[in-house]
Structures are given as C-alpha cells and as structure tokens.
Amino acid sequence: xxxxxxxRHFLKHVAGMSALALPGMKFMRTMAQEAQNLKKNxxxxxxxxxxxxxxxxxxxxxxxxxxxxxxxxPREPAVSGIQISEH
Numbered sequence: 410x411x412x413x414x415x416x417r418h419f420l421k422h423v424a425g426m427s428a429l430a431l432p433g434m435k436f437m438r439t440m441a442q443e444a445q446n447l448k449k450n451x452x453x454x455x456x457x458x459x460x461x462x463x464x465x466x467x468x469x470x471x472x473x474x475x476x477x478x479x480x481x482x483p484r485e486p487a488v489s490g491i492q493i494s495e496h
Contacts, residue, residue, distance in 0.1 A: 440454070447454065471494060472478040483492035 471481065471483045471492060473483050473492075481494045481496055484495045485492055
C-alpha cells in the first residue's frame with residue numbers, strides 16, 4: 410500500500426533533518442572565525458570526521474599480545490610514547 414505524503418508531512422521531516430545539521434554547521438563557522446587566532450598562537454587542529462569509520466577502540470586501544478588485541482599491529486608515529494593502528 411502506498412502512503413500518500415502531503416506537503417505538511419514532508420516539510421516536517423525536512424525541518425527535522427535540517428535541525429540535525431545545525432551543530433556541525435555551527436562548529437565549522439566557529440572554527441573559521443577562530444582560524445586567525447589559532448594560527449597566530451601556533452595552534453593546529455586535526456578533525457577526525459569518522460562517520461561510519463572504524464571504532465576508536467580499533468584505532469587507539471590496540472592491546473597488542475592480549476586475547477582482545479585484534480588482528481592489527483601497532484605502529485609508532487613520529488611522536489614518542491604512543492602507538493596507533495597500522496590502518
């Protein structure tokens with residue numbers, strides 16, 4: 410059975426989905442406004458937008474040698490004292 414969608418029903422759903430995008434837009438606007446201050450103070454920011462990506466446990470909590478360690482091997486980046494996944 411087809412469900413007839415009237416204009417009011419459609420607009421209610423579009424408005425609801427649009428509200429979900431507002432926090433991301435506010436974050437990006439704030440970062441654009443603060444870019445000059447961050448650059449002046451020698452600060453950097455790395456944004457990991459991981460929608461649908463691997464879990465943080467698989468990337469940061471490797472537990473090498475433990476039964477819960479998983480199949481990925483740890484890798485040492487240029488920063489000493491931390492390890493991340495090879496992927």
